[in-house]
Amino acid sequence: MTTTDKPAQESTLGSPSPDEPGAQTLTLSVGPQHSGSGHMRLIVELDGDIIINAEPDPGYVHRGIEKIIELRNIIRSIPVIERPSIIDASNLNHAWVKAIEELQGVEPPARGQYLRCLLNEMNRIMSHLYWLSIYGVFLGHTTMFMWPLGDRELFIDLAESLTGARITYSYLVPGGVRRDLPQGFAEEAIKRTEYFEKRLDEYENIFFKNPLFTSRAKGVGVLSRQRAIELGATGPTLRGSGVDADLRKDEPYAAYSELDFKVHTRPDGDSYSRVMVHVDEMRESSQLIRQILEKMPSGPVRRKAPIVVPRGEAYGRVESARGECSFYMIGEGGDKPYRARYITGSYRNMAAISAVLQGVRLADMPTSWWSIDYWPVEADR
Amino acid sequence: MSAQKPAQSDDPIELLADSMNVWVGKLSDIVHKVIDTEPIRNVINWARMYSLWPVNITTACCSAEFGAASGARHDLERFGVLPYGSLRQSDLIVIEGTITKKMAKRLRMIYDQMAIPRYVIAMGDCAISGGLFHDSYSIVNGAHEFLPVDVFVPGCPPRPEALEHGIIMLQEKIRNSKVYPQS
Numbered sequence: 001m002t003t004t005d006k007p008a009q010e011s012t013l014g015s016p017s018p019d020e021p022g023a024q025t026l027t028l029s030v031g032p033q034h035s036g037s038g039h040m041r042l043i044v045e046l047d048g049d050i051i052i053n054a055e056p057d058p059g060y061v062h063r064g065i066e067k068i069i070e071l072r073n074i075i076r077s078i079p080v081i082e083r084p085s086i087i088d089a090s091n092l093n094h095a096w097v098k099a100i101e102e103l104q105g106v107e108p109p110a111r112g113q114y115l116r117c118l119l120n121e122m123n124r125i126m127s128h129l130y131w132l133s134i135y136g137v138f139l140g141h142t143t144m145f146m147w148p149l150g151d152r153e154l155f156i157d158l159a160e161s162l163t164g165a166r167i168t169y170s171y172l173v174p175g176g177v178r179r180d181l182p183q184g185f186a187e188e189a190i191k192r193t194e195y196f197e198k199r200l201d202e203y204e205n206i207f208f209k210n211p212l213f214t215s216r217a218k219g220v221g222v223l224s225r226q227r228a229i230e231l232g233a234t235g236p237t238l239r240g241s242g243v244d245a246d247l248r249k250d251e252p253y254a255a256y257s258e259l260d261f262k263v264h265t266r267p268d269g270d271s272y273s274r275v276m277v278h279v280d281e282m283r284e285s286s287q288l289i290r291q292i293l294e295k296m297p298s299g300p301v302r303r304k305a306p307i308v309v310p311r312g313e314a315y316g317r318v319e320s321a322r323g324e325c326s327f328y329m330i331g332e333g334g335d336k337p338y339r340a341r342y343i344t345g346s347y348r349n350m351a352a353i354s355a356v357l358q359g360v361r362l363a364d365m366p367t368s369w370w371s372i373d374y375w376p377v378e379a380d381r
Numbered sequence: 382m383s384a385q386k387p388a389q390s391d392d393p394i395e396l397l398a399d400s401m402n403v404w405v406g407k408l409s410d411i412v413h414k415v416i417d418t419e420p421i422r423n424v425i426n427w428a429r430m431y432s433l434w435p436v437n438i439t440t441a442c443c444s445a446e447f448g449a450a451s452g453a454r455h456d457l458e459r460f461g462v463l464p465y466g467s468l469r470q471s472d473l474i475v476i477e478g479t480i481t482k483k484m485a486k487r488l489r490m491i492y493d494q495m496a497i498p499r500y501v502i503a504m505g506d507c508a509i510s511g512g513l514f515h516d517s518y519s520i521v522n523g524a525h526e527f528l529p530v531d532v533f534v535p536g537c538p539p540r541p542e543a544l545e546h547g548i549i550m551l552q553e554k555i556r557n558s559k560v561y562p563q564s
Binding site for chain 1: 394399424436437438439440441442444445446448449450452454455466479481482484487491513514518519520537538540
C-alpha cells in the first residue's frame with residue numbers, strides 16, 4: 001500500500017490512545033493508488049494493528065452526472081446514466097426509464113417487460129462476478145480473479161448478441177426495449193446458465209470452503225442487523241446482515257411479480273455472509289433467466305413513447321446489483337428533466353464502510369471493505 | 382564500432398577525434414552512445430517491451446474493461462502486462478477513463494514518482510477528449526493536458542481487443558525508441 005497523498009492530519013502521529021498513557025495512534029492514508037482496485041481513499045486510524053476509525057474520502061470520480069442530464073434530452077441521457085456502474089448498466093437504465101414512464105403514463109408491452117428483466121438478471125450475474133474477481137485480487141487469490149472473469153464472458157457474449165454491446169447496452173428506452181431476442185438466444189442462454197450453475201458448485205469447493213478465504217472472512221467486519229438498518233445500507237450488504245429486503249419482491253416492477261424467486265439472506269453480517277449472499281443471488285438469477293425465457297409472452301417489445309418529460313414529479317426505484325437505485329425526477333414539459341436526483345446502492349452503502357472497518361485488522365481491511373460491494377464510480381456519480 | 386557518424390561540428394577537438402575514429406567526451410555520454418547502438422539497444426528494448434507493468438490506478442469506469450482484458454480469455458499477461466501495486470516497479474499508467482480534477486493531481490503525482498522509462502496509455506474517449514462528460518464542471522478534458530501520452534485507445538469503453546491493440550502499438554513504439562529518452 002502506497003500513500004500517495006498527504007496524511008489527513010499534519011503529523012502521521014495522531015491523538016494519544018485513551019487506554020495506555022503515552023501511546024499514540026497512527027493515521028494512514030490508503031489510496032487512491034493502492035494495490036487493489038477502486039478509485040477512492042480511506043483515511044484509517046490505527047491502534048497497533050487494529051483499525052479504530054476509518055473515514056472514506058470519495059469524490060475521485062465525481063463527474064457531475066446530475067447536472068449533465070439536465071442538459072441532454074432523455075434519450076441522449078441514457079448512456080450517461082449507465083456509465084456510473086458500467087458493469088451493471090441495465091439496472092441503472094431501468095430506474096431511469098421507470099421514472100420517465102411514470103411521468104409519461106406509458107406502460108411497456110409485456111414482452112418488453114420480460115426482456116428488461118432478462119437483461120437485468122444477466123447484469124446482476126455479471127456485476128457479482130466482476131465483484132467476486134476483484135475480491136480475489138484483494139485476497140491475493142489469482143484463481144479467484146481469473147475464474148469469475150472468465151465465466152463473466154459467458155454472459156457478456158449473450159448480452160452482446162441481444163443488444164450489440166459488451167457492457168454498455170442503452171437497451172432500455174422509455175416505452176420498452178430497443179430490439180427483440182436474436183435467433184437461437186434461448187437455447188444458448190439455457191446451455192450457458194446450466195453450465196454456470198455447475199461452475200458455481202466448483203467455486204463452492206475451491207473458493208468458499210477454502211481456509212484462505214474463510215479465515216479472512218468469517219467473523220470479520222461484522223455489521224449487525226440493527227446497525228445496517230440505522231445506516232441505511234441496501235442490497236447484498238443489508239441482506240448479508242439478515243434483513244429480508246429486496247425491491248423486486250417488496251415493490252415488484254416490470255415482470256418480477258410474475259416470476260418465482262427467493263430473496264437470500266444470511267444472519268451473521270460478516271464478510272463471509274455478504275459474499276455468500278452474492279453467490280446465492282447469482283444462482284437465483286441464473287434460474288430466473290431460464291424462467292424468464294420460458295414464461296416470455298409474444299408480442300411487440302416497444303410502445304411509442306414521446307421524447308418529453310411531462311410536468312410533475314416521479315420516483316423510480318429498482319433493485320440493482322449493489323442495492324436500491326433510484327431517480328427522483330421533476331419534469332417541466334420539455335425534453336429534459338428540470339432536475340433528476342440520482343441515488344445508487346454504493347452511495348448508500350458508503351455509510352457502512354466505517355462501521356464495518358471498526359475493529360478489523362489492517363491486513364483484513366481490503367477484503368472487509370470490498371465485501372460491501374462498493375463501486376466508487378457509482379457512489380460518486 | 383561507431384555505426385553512424387556524428388554530425389559535423391566546429392569544435393576542433395571533435396573534428397580531430399572524428400578523423401582519428403575515436404570518441405571524446407564525458408564518460409556517461411560515451412556509455413550512453415555505446416548502449417544505444419544496435420545489438421545492445423535491441424536487447425534492452427526487447428526487455429522493456431515485454432515487461433510493461435501498469436500501476437494499479439483506476440480513474441473511472443473503463444476499469445471494467447481493463448479488468449476484463451487482464452482476466453481469463455483476454456489475459457493481458459501474455460503481452461507481459463501485469464497490473465502491479467507498487468508504482469516504483471511499474472512503468473506504465475493506463476488511464477482508465479474520465480479524469481476528474483481531484484484525480485488529475487494524484488495522477489500527475491503518481492507519474493512523477495515512477496522511474497524512467499515510463500509510458501502512458503489514455504484509454505477511453507474521456508481520457509482523450511472528455512468524451513460523454515466533456516461539458517461537466519468537474520473533469521479534465523483529456524490526459525494530454527497534464528501528462529505526455531504515448532498511445533490513445535478510443536472507445537466508450539474500448540473493447541479489450543482495442544486495449545490489446547494499443548499495447549501492441551506501444552510495444553512497437555518502444556522497439557524503435559532510444560534507450561535513453563531525452564526527458
